[in-house]
Amino acid sequence: QVQLVESGGGLVQAGGSLSLSCAAPGRIFSSHVMEWFRQAPGKEREFVAGISWSGNNLYYVDSVKGRFTISRDNAKNTVYLQMNNLKPEDTAVYYCAAVLHGPRWVPNDMAYWGKGTLVTVSS
Helix, strand or coil, rough: CCCCCEEEEEEEECCCCCCEEECCCCHHCCCCEEEEEEEECCCCCCCEEEECCCCCCEEHHHHCCCCEEEEEEECCCCCEEEEECCHHHHHHEEEEEEEEECCCCCCCHCCCEECCCEEEECC
16 A cells, blocks of 8 residues: 655644645656645645645645745655744644646545644744
């Protein structure tokens, strides 16, 4: 079973920064659109950011534009999410996901998932 592995979550104060990483098997990473979703307590999972396999096309939900940056290192089969100026409302479990044809905005459309990493932003 394909496993995506996230890392980098933690506790940070509002206004601070965190960087998330997601490692994927090479055969998936080299051909799939990589995306980040998040799920806050009591809320549905939502799209956060996505990047095409080439890295040339980037996608963000409006609430993180200008604060979050998605990138990928194809040599390391890793996608990153740099999160700056974090707000308490960014608190959530962040999931890495992959899809062959994307981007996709709906969680059910994604083919592969990681187990998630918790980001907590204190006020």
